[in-house]
Amino acid sequence: MTRPVRVRFAPSPTGPLHIGGVRTALYNYLFARRHGGKMILRIEDTDSQRFVPGAEAYIIESLKWCGIEIDEGVEQGGPHAPYRQSERREIYLKYALQLVENGWAYYAFDTADELNTLRKEYESRGETFAYNAAVREQLATSLVLPADEVRARIDRGDQWVIRFKMPANEIVKMHDLIRGDVEVNTSTLDDKVLYKSADALPTYHLANIVDDHLMEISHVIRGEEWLPSLPLHYLLYRAFGWEDTQPEFAHLPLLLKPTGGGKLSKRDGDKMGFPVFPLFWKSPTGETAHGYREDGYFPEAFINMLALLGWNPGTEQEIFSMQELIDNFSLERVSKSGARFQPDKAKWFNAQYMHHKSDAELAALYQPILRAHGIEVSDERAGRAAGIMKERATFITDLWDLTSFFFIAPTEYEEKQLRKYWKGENPAHLREVREVLASIDDFSLENTERIVHGWIEEKGYPMGQIMNTLRLALVGAGKGPGMYDVTSFIGKEETLRRIDTLLEKVKPVE
Ligand code: GLU
Numbered sequence: 001m002t003r004p005v006r007v008r009f010a011p012s013p014t015g016p017l018h019i020g021g022v023r024t025a026l027y028n029y030l031f032a033r034r035h036g037g038k039m040i041l042r043i044e045d046t047d048s049q050r051f052v053p054g055a056e057a058y059i060i061e062s063l064k065w066c067g068i069e070i071d072e073g074v075e076q077g078g079p080h081a082p083y084r085q086s087e088r089r090e091i092y093l094k095y096a097l098q099l100v101e102n103g104w105a106y107y108a109f110d111t112a113d114e115l116n117t118l119r120k121e122y123e124s125r126g127e128t129f130a131y132n133a134a135v136r137e138q139l140a141t142s143l144v145l146p147a148d149e150v151r152a153r154i155d156r157g158d159q160w161v162i163r164f165k166m167p168a169n170e171i172v173k174m175h176d177l178i179r180g181d182v183e184v185n186t187s188t189l190d191d192k193v194l195y196k197s198a199d200a201l202p203t204y205h206l207a208n209i210v211d212d213h214l215m216e217i218s219h220v221i222r223g224e225e226w227l228p229s230l231p232l233h234y235l236l237y238r239a240f241g242w243e244d245t246q247p248e249f250a251h252l253p254l255l256l257k258p259t260g261g262g263k264l265s266k267r268d269g270d271k272m273g274f275p276v277f278p279l280f281w282k283s284p285t286g287e288t289a290h291g292y293r294e295d296g297y298f299p300e301a302f303i304n305m306l307a308l309l310g311w312n313p314g315t316e317q318e319i320f321s322m323q324e325l326i327d328n329f330s331l332e333r334v335s336k337s338g339a340r341f342q343p344d345k346a347k348w349f350n351a352q353y354m355h356h357k358s359d360a361e362l363a364a365l366y367q368p369i370l371r372a373h374g375i376e377v378s379d380e381r382a383g384r385a386a387g388i389m390k391e392r393a394t395f396i397t398d399l400w401d402l403t404s405f406f407f408i409a410p411t412e413y414e415e416k417q418l419r420k421y422w423k424g425e426n427p428a429h430l431r432e433v434r435e436v437l438a439s440i441d442d443f444s445l446e447n448t449e450r451i452v453h454g455w456i457e458e459k460g461y462p463m464g465q466i467m468n469t470l471r472l473a474l475v476g477a478g479k480g481p482g483m484y485d486v487t488s489f490i491g492k493e494e495t496l497r498r499i500d501t502l503l504e505k506v507k508p509v510e
Pocket of ligand 1: 220223
């Protein structure tokens with residue numbers, strides 16, 4: 001690659017960023033970093049009809065949460081600023097007019113009503129209307145109207161659009177880095193609108209090509225839904241005479257529903273209880289959607305999962321840090337076929353990252369939850385409790401249920417456990433265990449375990465019964481880690497106090 005790598009993520013702020021969009025941003029970012037290139041964020045907001053307030057801020061915050069760093073963009077600025085298309089509006093008309101001048105585009109004056117009538121007429125004959133080579137010379141365009149009339153219409157303020165003049169019956173040969181060679185006959189394509197006088201704005205196609213050119217984009221990596229636009233984009237590069245610096249293209253496979261058929265949608269998420277957006281979203285009209293962040297996912301786990309939806313490293317490795325993804329990423333290993341989203345796998349990834357977190361990392365994440373429950377403890381204790389139980393947790397929010405007994409003595413006892421263990425000789429044995437525990441000075445896990453176990457064995461008492469009775473006293477339920485994890489965590493005094501509470505307050509069952 002001789003050309004400096006410059007890629008862009010070019011979302012339209014029409015709503016919250018779908019995880020498919022996050023994956024597109026991620027692959028662009030990995031590709032840029034892998035090749036020492038630049039990652040650009042361009043906001044494509046020329047469609048005023050579909051503009052949604054808050055969507056741009058949402059996109060930016062999502063990328064930040066994911067750790068996808070932008071080199072040039074609306075916040076960072078850069079050599080090609082501005083990076084928001086609505087702020088570049090005066091750039092585009094000149095290019096649209098250039099195409100009219102060199103015969104690659106033309107003015108069209110049809111009103112929306114006229115086009116609707118035409119569409120209906122075609123429909124009534126069982127046909128579909130397309131604005132193309134077959135019809136364009138029968139419509140009100142600069143291809144047929146005399147030049148002075150075209151001028152007059154423009155001058156008196158009639159609304160017009162500039163349309164691309166799609167060549168008739170030509171094979172466009174294209175290359176896609178993922179799909180290989182692709183060919184399309186132009187007779188299947190229509191004359192897309194490039195510019196609209198009504199809002200003095202370009203459409204996506206024109207703005208996108210002009211900006212990719214001006215911003216010196218080397219590779220366009222985007223979703224498969226843009227593949228049908230590729231012939232037009234190739235022809236636009238030709239029409240402008242920019243073929244020499246035309247970017248290379250890579251169209252990424254779709255993210256599919258967990259059931260396989262069709263594109264992953266918000267509805268699938270709602271139905272099956274998983275988010276399809278990175279962050280919680282509230283639309284200006286008050287509709288809300290779940291987000292991975294608020295649902296307790298770690299950004300590293302989310303990114304790791306997304307990276308593997310459509311790209312495979314060629315090895316069995318599944319856990320990748322961002323740096324490892326950068327080091328291993330290549331477009332050659334992106335698959336052509338859609339990648340099926342698996343909600344359980346997302347959870348699995350989160351659990352893996354949970355299990356690998358240090359006590360200190362866990363403490364930082366867990367402290368706010370502890371505080372919300374009124375528990376004030378040192379980071380050391382918060383992290384230690386979380387560390388003991390992390391293997392059983394998928395989310396940080398799971399930790400409270402898993403560890404609350406470390407911080408709060410039981411106030412009631414699980415009925416089932418009481419009935420099972422708080423009877424027979426168990427209460428008497430517990431009284432004896434209490435005395436053994438009371439005699440231990442070094443309450444470390446190993447020492448306590450050695451002494452208590454040794455004593456039970458020596459007495460020939462039933463180990464399981466005694467341990468479960470002790471668990472009832474210390475945890476109040478049949479759950480939790482090894483008993484000596486609990487005793488060493490809560491310490492001697494608290495251990496004895498909890499045992500006494502059970503002995504004193506609860507009558508054994510008959
Ligand atoms: N604005 C387009 C979108 O929203 C960008 C497509 C492209 O990357 O060319 O997806």
